[in-house]
Amino acid sequence: QKEVEQDPGPLSVPEGAIVSLNCTYSNSAFQYFMWYRQYSRKGPELLMYTYSSGNKEDGRFTAQVDKSSKYISLFIRDSQPSDSATYLCAMSAGSNYQLIWGAGTKLIIKP
């Protein structure tokens, strides 16, 4: 079993829909949680960074962490075709950049 599980998709939704992307994990020591977006043939870019449990909002994006369930989510409101990309979750127990990555979910927003 992988430490971080993420459905690879693809997830296809119509423009304007609310998108929910999720990751589950097994290591209760994880306390730093990140979401990255990767466009085709580009490197991943950091979208959201969350420490411990709770919600964090940035524009149309909301990151949610539920440590009791070992479950993290990324919500995208008013989705746009430009949001079509692969979304990767990453997490760590501490510093030294030992990130553990999900496989990534391919998201397609249909105009």
Added chain:
Amino acid sequence: KAGVTQTPRYLIKTRGQQVTLSCSPISGHRSVSWYQQTPGQGLQFLFEYFSETQRNKGNFPGRFSGRQFSNSRSEMNVSTLELGDSALYLCASNGVAGGPGTDTQYFGPGTRLTVL
């Protein structure tokens, strides 16, 4: 602030050859990580360098090596290339996203290596 630079962006090699990829991190960052990304395996950690020393290493054969220079620029080398080495090689510049304890990684565009 300039981002992470990787050169070359694209590379085509044949089996048995060797290749060197270069990465310049964000100014002020002293740690660099390298990843291999393939459609089937996702992001796989190769190694991390901090102040010219390899601090962490992933589970890759010895054909994969790296180094870091005093200006924090890093290179990775793959010798005796195999078809399975075809991948996107990503360099990450390691820094902080906010206050203390917010270590995170900022990626370059990657070098796409094709081995024929």
